[in-house]
Amino acid sequence: MSNRNAYTPGPAGGAKVQKDGEKWTLIVVRELRHSPALVWQALTDPAHLAEWAPFEPDRNLSPPGPLKLSTVGMPGSQVTDTTVTRAEAPRLLEYSWGGNDLRWELEPFGGGTRLTLWHNIDRGFISWGAAGWHICLDVMERFLSGEPIGRIVGPEVRNYAGWQRLNAEYASQFGIELPAPKNKPLE
Numbered sequence: 047m048s049n050r051n052a053y054t055p056g057p058a059g060g061a062k063v064q065k066d067g068e069k070w071t072l073i074v075v076r077e078l079r080h081s082p083a084l085v086w087q088a089l090t091d092p093a094h095l096a097e098w099a100p101f102e103p104d105r106n107l108s109p110p111g112p113l114k115l116s117t118v119g120m121p122g123s124q125v126t127d128t129t130v131t132r133a134e135a136p137r138l139l140e141y142s143w144g145g146n147d148l149r150w151e152l153e154p155f156g157g158g159t160r161l162t163l164w165h166n167i168d169r170g171f172i173s174w175g176a177a178g179w180h181i182c183l184d185v186m187e188r189f190l191s192g193e194p195i196g197r198i199v200g201p202e203v204r205n206y207a208g209w210q211r212l213n214a215e216y217a218s219q220f221g222i223e224l225p226a227p228k229n230k231p232l233e
Contacts (some may be wrong), residue, residue: 053185055180055212056184058219061074063162063172068169072137072172073163074161074179075160075163076183079157080158080188081154085152086152088190089150090106096197097189098183100199101115101116112127118200119199120200126144128142138151139154146166148163161183163179165179173213173222174227176216177203177216178203180212184226
C-alpha cells in the first residue's frame with residue numbers, strides 16, 4: 047500500500063450543484079485514466095468498493111435488484127436496504143443510499159473514462175458530500191493505478207488533511223455557507 051500520509055487532495059473542482067427548489071443534486075465529473083470496464087468494476091465489485099467507497103454492499107452491484115449497503119466508519123450499524131434500479135455495464139449504474147439517489151455514468155474519453163456522478167444530498171451538507179466524493183474518487187484512482195492508499199471515509203475523512211479545505215472551497219464555489227460541524231454521515 048502506498049503511503050497514505052503523503053496523500054493530499056488537489057483543489058476543489060469538477061463539481062457543481064443543480065438546484066431545483068429544495069432538491070439539490072451534486073454533479074461530479076472526473077476524467078480517469080482507466081477504461082470504462084475497469085471503472086465499472088470499481089463501482090460494482092464489493093472487493094473494489096472496499097478499497098475506496100463509503101459503504102460496503104452485500105453483493106455485486108452489476109445486476110439490478112435488492113441489496114444492502116452498510117455505511118463504513120460510523121458508530122453502530124447503518125445499513126440501507128436499497129435496490130439497484132439500472133445497471134447497464136459499463137456505462138450506467140443507478141441506486142439509492144441513505145435515502146439519496148446516485149447515478150453513475152461512464153463514457154469513453156481519450157484513453158480513459160469520463161465518470162459523472164449525480165447524487166442528491168441535503169443542501170445543508172452538499173459541500174461535505176462534494177469534499178467526501180472528491181477524496182473517495184482520488185482514492186479510487188490510486189487503487190486503479192496500482193497504488194492503493196486505503197479508503198478514507200466516514201468521520202475519519204473530516205479529520206483528514208485537506209478535507210476542511212475542500213469543504214470550504216466547494217461551499218464557496220456553490221455559493222453556500224459551511225455547514226455547522228456535526229457527526230453527520232457523509233451520504
